[in-house]
Structures are given as structure tokens and as C-alpha cells.
Amino acid sequence: MTNCCDHDHTQKPTPPKDSCCASDAAPACCDSGSALISQISEPGAAHAGPALESSTLRIEQMCCPTEEGLIRGKLQQLREVHAMQFNLLNRTLHVEHQAGTATLIVKAIASLGMQAQPLAAETRVRIEQMDCPTEERLITDKLARQPGIEALQFNLMQRVLTIRHSPDALEPALQAIRELGFTPQLEGDGSQPVAPEPTEKGLPWQLIAAGVAAFVAELVHFTDSAPEWVVALIALGAILTCGLDVYKKGWIALKNFNLNINALMSIAVTGAVLIGQWPEAAMVMVLFAIAERIEAKSLDRARNAIRGLMALTPEQATVRQPDGSWQAREVTQVAIGSVVRLRPGERIGLDGLVTEGNSTVDQSPITGESLPVEKSVGDTLFAGTINQSGALEYQVSAAASNSALSRIIKAVEEAQGARAPTQRFVDRFARIYTPLVFLLSLAVAVVPPLLMNGDWFQWVYRALVLLVVACPCALVISTPVSIVSGLAAAARKGILVKGGVHLENGRHITHLALDKTGTLTHGKPVQTDYKALGGDADSYRKLAASLAARSDHPVSLAVANAAQEQGIAIEDVQNFEALPGRGVRGVIDGQRYQLGNHRLLEELGLCTPEIEAELDELERGGKTVILLSDERRALALFAVADTLKDSSREAIVTLHGMGIKTLMLTGDNQHTAQAIATQVGIDEARGDLLPADKLATVEKLLAQKGVVAMVGDGINDAPALARANVGFAMAAIGTDTAIETADVAIMDDDLRKIPAFIRLSQQTAAILKQNIVLALGIKAVFLGLTVSGHATMWMAVFADVGVSLLVVFNGLRLLRK
Ligand SMILES: Nc1ncnc2c1ncn2[C@@H]1O[C@H](COP(=O)(O)OP(=O)(O)OP(=O)(O)O)[C@@H](O)[C@H]1O
């Protein structure tokens, strides 16, 4: 049988080749700065009760922001739509909406003359009773036979099952889950923080009473102070007090031909009763119940490590009322656009833009970087961070459920659901292991008495002990606990890892390709040289500034800023166009001008040897040069220089120490690229690359059997990032594109987080290995002890519990890394 959970759930989006925004011949609407993915959310609907569903629609005709605007406007009018996320690169739209309203949305889009094809609906179902891997197996088997179910993704940590299904397959699936004795609940808005419910498994008094009863039964039996039927009665009381639930679950599993721990325990305890071992049966059941409880408790700790971040946002914010007074409001009730006041030292409740005041903010809860960041009018604030010295006022830019922090938490929780390779291995192993041990114990019970004249009682007893040993719980739980702890530890450092796979792959990285602008450098170049190539220097400067002011490319920004500082007024530009990888062009006063790099000048056929010599000298100094030209000749040149981040050098040294080869990929020219590469100590520099060339370079490295990671800013590097084995996005905080497209999002712009991530990946791998060896080793020892008759049943339960706890605590160690 093919199990739908064996798929790799972390497939990267591969952008279609003909996408208009990724190709070099991009239309004017697709300047390099325009985000390919954007998100909105309706403030009011964020905490409304009804169950939500999310659908991914593919809209072929949607390839430019204009169509996005159209659809956005239309869907915003629908009350059923809660949030939408456009991905122009893949031409998909991800909508969160009220359950069952997908067709309504498709119709609304059709009314705009566009066809929306539902890829699949995704529903998050919370199943409180699902907290052991064995239950997951039960559900997988049952649902795999249902039509219309495309994929299942279990997150045992959150007890959430995400079902990808065709629109009408949800109800039958829920019904099937109910038949297994579970109560599925449709999850509301997944981004809303839900207080984790405490795990209650049989009230403690029941456990205590059962424990006392089991102990008394053992005592009475041992001292022979009452007839055997009294012992049996007390033991039965103990078994029923704490074991009914186990029997119920065990029965459901058996009915579905599944041997989970509950089924094994039920058989073992029943078997012990049948051969008259009453006190032992009671003891085993009590120990098992206690073990389950402890294990659930420690799993809660891992489960809450992420939610703990959520606790960072205060519940209230001080909001300005229409009459100008200030009042404390629940953050979930604050609408986008409201103005909020912050006292010094106060935690920030919502994302927003500063409208008044100056202060510093401790952003470490999100970025892991404790150095305070200066904030003044126009700067972005993030929910969960801490205002320090001054008072601030800010305008709310996102609903509480859609803040950067909420999205980070949501992404990490989703990452937990995706199976890491080790976990897939362990799951497959457990699937063979349990039936195998079950068969072995059958053989142990039957073969020696029949063929070797063994004692029936003795061998049946040994077989029952084996059944207890057969429980794979410790093995199965060890992996997710370690991975989740690793993900949480990373999140605390400001590294958002989008799946256990990446955490496992990180340590294998052999090559790291780095983007230059904004990754190695600050991405804020400053104009250093200006030279008119004959003619009117002042008017050329004005023309260049007018063109540059229209672009948000860092090189243009540098030229525009320099002009502004010198008080140069800018002129109107018609037919403005961005030429990706080259520059910009437009018409001023009826004359066409271009402002761009050497490549552009060559393509226009306006380059001369004199210009080339000029360029050569500036570029060797690590400067980037762009030229202003009209239809006939180059008019002026502008050189800008970017500064290296202090952290870049250190990060590269550490990476080299780890044996990783570094390679710089940039759209800038080869000379500048080489100059900067030498400054930071990078192995190799490749310049003059168009976005498609970056992708090709990554592919070439992949073909050479390297494990290639790429780090970039996630906008024009998106295709290369997606193609690399591990794609890192820098400075991801606040940009949806980066969080969406990257495998690993670095919240601030500190390159040293990459070696930190690799180290964490190594530590996680070590702990995974230890756990598997521990779990299997102790089982093997017990297998031997049992068959040779040295182990009792309660010792087996004890060992089983012991290993489970051991691997869980070993996994939780990662939280402290
Ligand atoms: N809008 C623009 N304004 C001015 N120059 C531009 C513009 N777009 C591209 N250029 C020129 O083309 C070169 C390549 O641009 P591209 O955006 O591909 O890479 P980059 O951002 O400079 O570098 P990196 O690839 O490291 O991010 C730039 O260095 C710049 O000289």
C-alpha cells in the first residue's frame, strides 16, 4: 500500500518558466522591487468564530500586479474571505475562507473574466485524542482508502491533522475519523494563538487509587493473607479504574487491523489475567497509565516551546479613540490603521509604523539579536518586541492574527508537520518491527511448549512480556521530539526553519552561493563619484536623478539620494521602464534617456574604449558604475559604493572552517564582484549574472553532486533560492516573500546565523542518532532477557517507559542549544 505520508511535503515552488515577472523582458509593471507575493487580511474577520478552510487556486491569467489588484478588490468585498495571498510567480492565490465557500470565490473570480482552478482545499482538523504516533497510523490507513483525499499531514505535537482534499471529500473523511472513536474539530483561524490545553489523562485520583489497589493486590498475593479471589477482585478494580480507556482504544485499533500500543497492552494484560497473574496484570496497567501521563506532559513542553513565543505579545494595547482619548483595548480588537501609544519599556502588541517619537527597540524575541534597533517616524515595529527608552506612537499595519510574529509561529508549526527523512525511516521501521515482534511472541508462546515440551505457563508469560517490549513508542516519539526542539531552538535565535528536512539537510551543505547586494553588503550604496562626459554637467545630473528617483533599486536610490541632498529638483518622466539586470529608461521633455550599467550601454551600442578604461578603474575599486545616455551617446557616469557588513567576514571564515565552499553570485559586474569577494574572503565571484543565470549556476553546482545552499534577499533570487537544496532568505522579518519562498528565513541580516544553523543541524542529527540507538538498544537487551526468561512483565513496562522518557528528555536538550 502506498502511504500518502511518505511524500515529501516540503516541495519547493518551482516557478513556471514563462512567468512574466521572472523573465528578463519584464514589462514596466514588474520593477525588481515589486513584491511577487503579498498578503492582506480583513481585520474584522480575524477572530470571528466560524471554521476556516484554505484553498489554493491557480489563475493562469494572473501574471501582473494589475490583475492581482482586480482580484483583491473583488474578493475584499466578500465577507467569507478572511485572508488572501497572491503568488504571481506561480500564478496561484491562496485564500483562507469560511469552510464550504470555495465555489463562491471561484465564481467571483470568473466574473472578472479569469478562470480559477482549485488545486485543493486544505482543512486543519484538531483531534484532541491524537497524541501517540500509533493513532496516526490508524487514521492514515482509514483515510487512504477514501476517495478525494490527496494528502494528510500529521502534527502530533499540536494534535492537528491537515487534510488536502477535493472540495466535497471533507465530510466523509471526518465521518471516518469519528468511526475510529476520535472527535475531529475543525480548526478556526490557525494563526490565532490557542492556549494549549493541559493534558489530562485520567484524573490523578484514579491513578492513585489504581496504584494503591494494584499494590495491595500484590501484597495480599505475596503474603497469601486472603483467598485468591480477593486478590483477583482488587486487581480487577485497579485495571478497570485506569485501564478502560486503554481497552477502548485497543479495541478500535484491533478492529482496524492495527497493533498499536493500546492493543498490545490490552492483549498483554488480558493474557496475564487469563493465566491467573492478577496482581501483575494490575501493576502493568497502572505503570502504563502513569507512563502515558508523564510522556504526554513532557511532550507538552516541546509543544509549547513555540507557543511560548506567542506569550510575548501583550494582550492589550493603548489605542487612540475618535475623541482623541487613549484607552486600553484587547489587541485582537484593534483595527488596521488605529493609532497606538507605547510607553518606554512596554512590549509592542501589534505590527505597525512609527508616527511619532524616537526610541530604541529590543527585537531579540524575533531576530534573536539583542542589540537594540533605533526607531523613528516611518520605521516598522513588530509585535512581541520591546520598546526601550522613549515613548512612541504607531499606526497599526496588520491584525493581531497576521503579525510577523504570528506568521512566524504559524510557519514553524507547519514545519513540525512535515516529515523529516529520519522520521520517515523510523515510521517505516516501526511498521515492520511491531508485527514482527508480535509474530515472534506468538511463536514463543506456542513453539517451545508444543515442540520442546516446554511449560505452557512459562512460555505464554514470556510471550506476553515480549508483547510489551514490542511497543515502538520510544522509537517513534524520539524523532519528532528532537526535530521540534531543534526548530524551536532555531526560532528563538531568529532562524525560521520551514521543515525538519532542512534541519536535517543543513549539515550536509558543501557549497554556499551568496548574493552580494543586501546579503554580504548592507544593500545601501552611497554615490561616490560623478563625472560628466563632456556637455552640461548640471543638467545631466538632473536627468539622471529624475530617472533614478522612479526606481527602488539600491543603485538608483544612491544616485537619487545624492541628488536630493544637493537640492537638485527632479523632472517628470514619461514611459518609465525598469530593465532588470541593466537599469532604467524613460522619456524626459520628449527625449529618451537610459540610466544603467555597462551591459546596457553595450546593448545600446554606445560604449567606447575611453569609457571602458574609466569603468575599469572605478570597478576595480569595488564600486558599481551606471551611465546616463541619450539616443546617441553616453552623457555621464555615476559610481556608487556599498559597505560590507561587519558580520559577513566572520561568517565566511566560520563557514570555511566548516569545510564549506563559498561562491558569490551577483548581477553587478565581474570586477566589482571580484573586489568585494576579495574583501570578504569569498572563494569565488561570478558577476554579470541575470536572475536566470543565477538559477543556472545553482543548477550546475547541483549537477556536480554538491549539496548547494543559496542565500539571498528572496526577491530577484527567488528561482535560485527555490532550486537550491537549502534556500536561505536574509532579513526576512516583515517581508512575506522571503518567509514564503525560503526554506530557512533569517530574521535579521546577520550572515553568522547560517553557520549557527548548520551547527544546530549537526547537533540535531547527533541527538537523533543517540535516540535511535538508545531506543533500539534497550529493546534488544530486553528481547534477550525475555526469551531467556530473565525479565518480568512489569520490568518490561518499566524499561519501555524509561526509554521513552529518556529519548524525550534527550530531545528536549536541543531547546537549550
Ligand atoms: N533600476 C536600476 N537602476 C540602476 N541600475 C540598475 C537598475 N537595475 C539594474 N541596474 C544595474 O544592473 C546591475 C545588476 O542589477 P541586478 O539587480 O541584477 O543585481 P544587483 O542587485 O546589483 O546585485 P545582486 O545580484 O548582488 O543583488 C546593477 O549592479 C546596476 O548596475
Ligand SMILES: [Cu+]
Ligand atoms: Cu564596453
